[in-house]
Amino acid sequence: MTVTGTTAALTATGLRKSYGGKAAVDGIDLHVPEGSVYALLGPNGAGKTTTVGILTTLTRPDAGSATIGGHDLARDQDGVRSVIGVTGQFAAVDHLLTARENLILLADLHHLGRHEGRRRADALLAGLDLAEAARNPVATFSGGMRRKLDLAMTLIGDPRVLFLDEPTTGLDPRSRRTMWRIIRELVGGRGVTVVLTTQYLEEADRLADRVGVLDGGRLVAEGTPDELKRRVPGGHIRLRFDAQEQYARAVAVFGEAARRDDAALLLDIPCDGGITAVRSVLGILDASAVEATALTVHTPDLDDVFLALTGRHDTPPATPEENAR
Amino acid sequence: MSAPILAPALAPSHVLTDSLTLTRRNLRHALRYPAMTTVVVGMPVLMLLVFTYAFGGALGEGIGTRGAYIEYVAPGIFLMAAASGAVATAVGLCMDMTEGIVNRFRTLRISRASIIAGHVLGTTLQTLVSIALVIAVAVAVGFRPDATPVEWLAAAGLLAFVALALSWVGAAMGLVARTPESASNGPLPLQFLPFLGSAVVPADSMPAATRWFAEHQPFTPVIETLRGLLTGTAIGTDGAVALAWCAGLTVVGLLWARVAFARAAAR
Secondary structure: OOOOOOEEEEEEEEEEEEOOOEEEEEEEEEEEEEEOOEEEOOOOOHHHHHHHHHHHHOOOOEEEEEOOOOEEEEOHHHHEEEEEEEEEOOOOOOOOEEEEHHHHHHHOOOOOOHHHHHHHHHHHHHOOOOOOOOOOOOHOOHHHHHHHHHHHHHHHOOOOEEEOOOOOOOOOOHHHHHHHHHHHHHHHHHHEEEEEEEOOOOHHHHHOEEEEEEEOEEEEEEEHHHHHHHHOOOEEEEEEEOOOHHHHHHHHHHHHHOEEEEEEEEEEOOOOHHHHHHHHHHHHHHHHHOOOOOEEEEEOOOHHHHHHHOOOOOOOOOOOOOOOO | OOOOOOOOOOOHHHHHHHHHHHHHHHHHHHHHHHHHHHHHHHHHHHHHHHHHHHOHHHHHHHHOOHHHHHHHHHOOOOHHHHHHHHHHHHHHHHHHHHHHHHHHHHHHOOOHHHHHHHHHHHHHHHHHHHHHHHHHHHOOOOOOOOOOOOHHHHHHHHHHHHHHHHHHHHHHHHHHHHHHHHHHHHHHHHHHHHHOOOOOOOOOOOOOHHHHHHOOHHHHHHHHHHHEEEEEEOOOOOHHHHHHHHHHHHHHHHHHHHHHHHHHHHH
């Protein structure tokens, strides 16, 4: 892959890590431009968390190299640590302290100084709607609040490269939307580079500039969400007919290429769903004077992408389980 | 971006600052959830009362009256109090390791040692407060030390050193343990080791094998030194031996904890 004109916040080459002879990460290359959002998408056990563990100095890779914020991962772990922030799927908060005490603890560990640390802590609490609960012990917090506090604890150090490991796993839909909003605002406002992992295809679609699809420890595809969607079959233009006669003529015109639903009078014409395709379908209809009642364009979603790339249905479970680490 | 390839190594002052930051955190835990502190203080106080009022008469027969027996047993009980901090260190550290917050600490630019040191220093300070309370109770039930201020200071210093040394050992045990429950079991024997020393009865009153053990285990010279400082019995070489044991246990605990941390973090 080549990215020109942008500085890389993160590059990785040939990352490998095995546990007990089984490869968790099996040769991963990454290139994430500064200020962009990169999503690692994959099912449980695909190697997402291990990859993040390697890039955040938690796990030593068996092979491969990486540079994060200009610091070499193997030679300068402290340098890497000074530019990254990590919010994992582990709730890395101190349950016995209050929200504000948690933030000040992190501020102190970043050596921000008493005044600056408290200022940032209060600003983050206000910004993430936690101000009211600031002085309550975290043990009393809901899952969504904990996740927000966890993120705030990561942000207080002002990281340049932010790792979010399954930031919304286990959250209810409303909290998930809140997290998405926060992540988007954060990236727009601060120019932070974000590497996030997710098993939710919708999440990658909403947040990421580029998506890497991870399966069995390997990147099986990479690109913008739209690029990925275009690469898979499953996109089609659906024509709906009210009159049996019009439908029969359309079937004759489009022939074998179209999928028919004779009962519902639906005709699906496979294509990438782009403007050119729509135009040509309309052109054919006009030329043969066939009248369709409705035309809808179906672009494949990332679920289709995953299925096409891995040959398996690995849609996220209804109640997500923890990733094996 | 033109970040340096090699960032400067962590300054020793940072290691100290971070250790103190984490010590404050752990002390805050102790203040807010004093269950562990209660056990740390309560156990030695209970032992003191049992040995003074229940067994004191019989045990003290060879030594004198009940008043004299408390003079004998109290320093050993103080040592028990000093040893009890190891359990708190083990449990606190193990909880951090199992709860994920340690992964946050590990991605920060802070020394690994300060994560452990924060627990060790926190429980050592807690233990010193506990020891002060146990001493107060001992005085209340009739312990009458004849120590000078300097001897008191030396005794306090020795107890602090013991607490610190055993806290490092406890830290390693907590890091080896997989669950907080098993972490609390590891250091428990440390608290009862004084019984197999000269805490309750003199070593030379024991059968040969036990006696050999009592004379050569670390707590006996510590107890004898404390007894000497507080009640004026002879110390002899016990002082030097006690300090050597403390220094040795500190080094062993520290090195073991470092290895155990790396291993625990990898699993």
